[in-house]
Amino acid sequence: MEPREKALEVHRRLLEIYGDCPKYVPKAPLDELINTILSQNTNDRNRDLAYARLRERFPTWEAVRDAPLAAVTDLIRPAGLSTTKAPRIQEALRRITAERGALNLDFLRQMPVDEARRWLTGLKGVGPKTAAIVLLFTLGMPAFPVDTHIHRVTRRLGLIPPRTSREKAHELLEALVPPRIYRAFHLNLIEHGRHTCRARRPQCESCALRDLCDARAEGVLAV
Secondary structure, X not given: OOHHHHHHHHHHHHHHHHOOOOOOOOOOHHHXXXXXXXXXXXXXXXXXXXXXHHHHHOOOHHXXXXXXXXXXXXXXXXXXXXXXXXXXXXXXXXXXXHHHOOOOOHHHHHOOHHHHXXXXXOOOOOOHHHHHHHHHHOOOOXXXXXXXXXXXXXXXXXXXXXXXXXHHXXXXXXXXXXXXXXXXXXXXXXXXXXXXXXXXXXXXXXXXXXXXXXXXXXXXXXX
16 A cells, blocks of 8 residues: 555544544644643643643733743743743743744744744744644644654554654655645544554554554564
């Protein structure tokens, strides 16, 4: 099976298991950017707690930008790596203010997707995944975010080569599947990685994709 054909079959089966992704009420692009920075190297619960604490204390991004660094660091501590994330958040807010005169990212809507991606990844601490989440989920642009679950599952399936880096995976998967399915494919691959194709002790015997899996066919699992 050709990779594109396989990817579409994977998508079809995952839709049967997990359904089409639920309706999503997008955040403002800047809200999503900060939320995604907080999500790095932590789980959704810790991210949400850190975000809620930050917004409760500082209801505007201007207040976050101008707050003492120690206060921001303490508020986002539940998300982990707070001594790294806090200065990056404030630095991003200051750069946006300096370049755009206002704290919002709506100007990205007027850019081609590659230009918008370059602008976002020019912010310290914003990599391809964070940029792609903002582009796809809040700006409706064709970008495919790759997290650790998607990276693992797509390598095991053979949709991308086994030694592909996570950064390169963004480019390959964007080219492999049509933009109309990016959102559902992204979310359902994450669900499958969490519940079935786990990093350790994957549930291969109950996996609906087992006949499509290169790693299983070869008797190895790419981790």
